[in-house]
Amino acid sequence: MPITIADVAAHAGVSKTTVSRVLNGKGELNAATAARVRQVIEELGYVPSAGAVGLARGRTQIVGMLVPSMTWPWIGEVLQGVVDVVESEGFGLLLFTCNRGEQSLRRFAQQVSAKSFDGLLVIEPEGTLDYITELHAAGLPVVLIDDRGHQPLFPSVATTDRAGGASAARHLLELGRRRPLVITGPTGFGCVQERLAGFTEAWAESGPPLTADQVVAGDFTFEGGRSAVRRLLDHASGAGGGVPFDAVFAHNDLSAAGALAELRAHGLRVPQQVAVVGFDDVPLAAQSDPGLTTVHQPLREMGSAAARLLLAHFRGEPLPSTPTVLPTSLVVRGSTRPGR
Structure with missing residues (x-):
């Protein structure tokens, strides 16, 4: 049977409320008590419900990401940069594509309404910039990873x-x-x-x-x-x-x-x-x-930079008002110089 919060409380000799406070970082706790609870959590291998922790913290601990399709080769590189940062910070990633056009966008909109994620990273599906701008204006933190030369009215990471x-x-x-x-x-x-x-x-x-x-x-x-x-x-x-x-x-x-x-x-x-x-x-x-x-x-750096901006915002830092621009560079190989 899975380990529950009641099992942790019993082994640590504290109430379930105390365990919940340790998990969510809320309330004043004796340092020794908090350390004992964390040790029991580690020993028992207890994995708290992401949904329950999110409700207690007022957030889901999930980042949403909207992309046109996974068939574009460079998107995988950007996505890996995002994943590297998001997972290292203990967040999950909810990925949405627009493979099915309007049907995909309707499903995405449903998840926005359900507040299934705390903020959004976007590689813009064609024709959605106005909609994403509206989401940002309505209070959803958004960072655009821009490969289309746009200058949106919300934070973005671009290249030269x-x-x-x-x-x-x-x-x-x-x-x-x-x-x-x-x-x-x-x-x-x-x-x-x-x-x-x-x-x-x-x-x-x-x-x-x-x-x-x-x-x-x-x-x-x-x-x-x-x-x-x-x-x-x-x-x-x-x-x-x-x-x-x-x-x-x-x-x-x-x-x-x-x-x-x-x-x-x-x-x-x-x-x-x-x-x-x-x-x-x-x-x-x-x-x-x-x-x-x-x-x-x-590409990976663009994904990482966008994810870092969003997670820093969750910690209380303001999102930048100007684009974050990362430089390109020329890589010379054999298609222009023999023997390289």
């Missing part, structure tokens, strides 16, 4: 997308590349606009300005990167020309991996003929062949 795009451009220019192909993500995303702006601005500093046919709208998928490269190579081949680009900058690692696969399928050598740069630095980047040069987003 524009600077990341610029670092990719400068690296390719230093290698002597002059004809880049840029494969973007969905153009409505703020992070895509920032990455493209950073790349375009830095490229114009030392290279010929980008033309419209050098920028192809992608969708952050492997096949999207592959098809973008295939279309240009097939068109050039049909027109009797050579390879129309000597570098690829893809706005995420998954589409960069697709570009690598299609270049290989056409018999082109990377990086000798075409250099390739991605964005994110998910584990796939180091495992590709050749290893993928990419702009590192501090």
Whole structure:
């Protein structure tokens, strides 16, 4: 049979109320008595009900997290950063996805109404920013982990997308590349606009300005990167020309991996003929062949920073009024420099 609070009280020689006070940190207690109760709890292996402790403390000890889907490779990295902090502080994590669209959001709203968690971390599902803003305004502590270039009216943790795009451009220019192909993500995303702006601005500093046919709208998928490269190579081949680009900058690692696969399928050598740069630095980047040069987003650190902000708020610290911004950095691998 499971150990109960009555068992702890009997072994410690105190009342159940005293045990409850020790568990919840409420009320004045003799230090020796509290120490004896904690020792009995440890010896018996008593695990208090999270719900009961939450009711006594006025909170659930659970953090909610809302994400679009678990199919995006970088979300797992962010989530691990969140888990590392949340679990170390003795909190649980309640994860919500929007895999089923409106149905998923209705279920999430039900849990908000039931006050099933103390605060919310968000990787914004598309089109939900206004709703999340309303939740924050209504009193729910919220921190956005932002990969879309938004500037919400509540705390957020972001990264330097524009600077990341610029670092990719400068690296390719230093290698002597002059004809880049840029494969973007969905153009409505703020992070895509920032990455493209950073790349375009830095490229114009030392290279010929980008033309419209050098920028192809992608969708952050492997096949999207592959098809973008295939279309240009097939068109050039049909027109009797050579390879129309000597570098690829893809706005995420998954589409960069697709570009690598299609270049290989056409018999082109990377990086000798075409250099390739991605964005994110998910584990796939180091495992590709050749290893993928990419702009590192501090994904785990973003998750950890957001979780720390929320938990600090539970301890009475105010949430920051300005975004927390963590810098990107360029990681150079074999897709741009042979032998690296």
